[in-house]
Amino acid sequence: MDWADLAKQVIALGAPMLGTALGGPLGGAAGKILSDALGASVPTPEVVQASLPAAAPERIAEAEARWCEAVRAEAEAQRTAIAETQATIRAELAASDPVQRWWRPFYAFELTAECAALWAVLVHEFWTGDVATINALIGATALLVAYWGFRFGVLGVYVSGRTREKVCAATGQDSPGVIDRLVKAVVKKK
DSSP: OOOGGGHHHHHHTTTTTHHHTTSSTTTTHHHHHHHHTTOOOOSHHHHHHHHSTOOOOOHHHHHHHHHHHHHHHHHHHHHHHHHHHHHHHHHHHHHHOHHHHHHHHHHHHHHHHHHHHHHHHHHHHHHOHHEEEHHHHTTTTTHHHHHHHHHHHHHHHHHHHHHHHHHHHHSSOOOHHHHHHHHHHHHHHH
């Protein structure tokens, strides 16, 4: 048995937020809150299911309230973290330090030049038939894949971060993420 198996039953008892959470990736956390509110001896889906039919409506309401408070607390922590990040981004945007403003574009240009240089070497070696260099590059494939995987990953984070900076500069706030949308959904329910 899984926590998701209790979702419909908990929703029918009047705890839609908690029931929905039981059916999702946070089912274990929601199940722990439900088992605590019901006073279950062991926080397992089987024990909680056995105690649900005899559960007082106040206990179900208490579990729903605890879950909403846990989501609200997590949302508030995320809101604070996002606000701090945005303050940092705004401070960086206002900074006139050339290193701060140009290191990421320089990184992208340098990585592009590095890839072009490797391709130039490969084309030259194939053209001249230098088998030793080609074999050395083939032997280093795993190293090059890991190295460039990391480098392009950093570049991807840069591109994503730069997009967020532009959105922040244009709107004065960060683009909403998954947590922000969850917070808005919880706040609308009240």
